[in-house]
Amino acid sequence: MTVALFVPCYIDQFFPQVAVATLELLESLGLDVVFPDGQTCCGQPMANTGCNSDTAPVARRFVELFTGYDAVICPSGSCTAMVRHHYAEYFADDDPAFTSVRDRTFELCEYIHDVHGGRIPDVCFPHRVSVHQSCHGLRELGLGSQSERMVQRPDKVAAVLNQVQGIELMPLTRVDECCGFGGTFAVNEADVSAAMGRDRIADHSGSGSEVIVSADMSCLMHLQGILRRQQNRLQVMHVSEVLVGRELETAPLAAAQRS
Secondary structure, eight states, rough: EEEEOOOOOHHHHOOHHOOOHHHHHHHHHOOEEEEEEEEOOSSSSHHHOOOOOHHHHHHHHHHHTTTSEEEEEEEEEHHHHHHIIIGGGOOOOOOOHHHHHHHHEEEEEHHHIIIIITOOOBBBSSSEEEOOOHHHHIIIIIIIOTTSSSSOOOOOHHHHHTEEEEOOOOOSSSSSSSSOTTHHHHHHHHHHHHHHHHHHHHHHHHTSSEEEEEEOOHEEEEEEEHHHTTOOEEEEEEEEHHHHHHHHHOOOHHHHHHO
């Protein structure tokens, strides 16, 4: 099976190690992975701020680049949701290239859980972990249950992580609460965004967790910034880094103070 790796722009620019870990993980699953050249932002920031005419050519470029693969896999629920649920505005309903790409685009844990049988390679991560589920992952991709709806869904991120040897998933009091990032919301409503982030960190810290793990690095970027300002030793990691056995940083506070 040949799959295309879609690396969101913010991961490419700020967290390339997450893209590398995702590639290693997919290859370890026995997949033939292709990275199509010329990838750009999926257009979500522009769409969120109402710049639809600027988003349209970005969406068309995405579909052009990713047509023809068995699956398109992305280490971000947020960007996957943009393609899956918001690109329709820029294409005809019966556009075969668009519908094919839309239906074959998956978030990383979603792909492993739903398409690849749920199994991961043997790996060890002997740490206490709390899982942050992004709003896009929960509400638009159904990666887990939402407390505002009486619909029980499997927690696909936790199900994949639970196979990691030595890992201990710590319970949160509010498992599906927003971190406050919300893309441009963090810029337009900075004080509210920061307050929401501090609330989420308090929940994760209170669980006894050593590291917050998420399928969305955008949420973790927001929480990581607050953790550094708090000089909090709690760390963040993308789920792909855990699934390929990356080690937890040993002196996160010292590194934070240098940055």
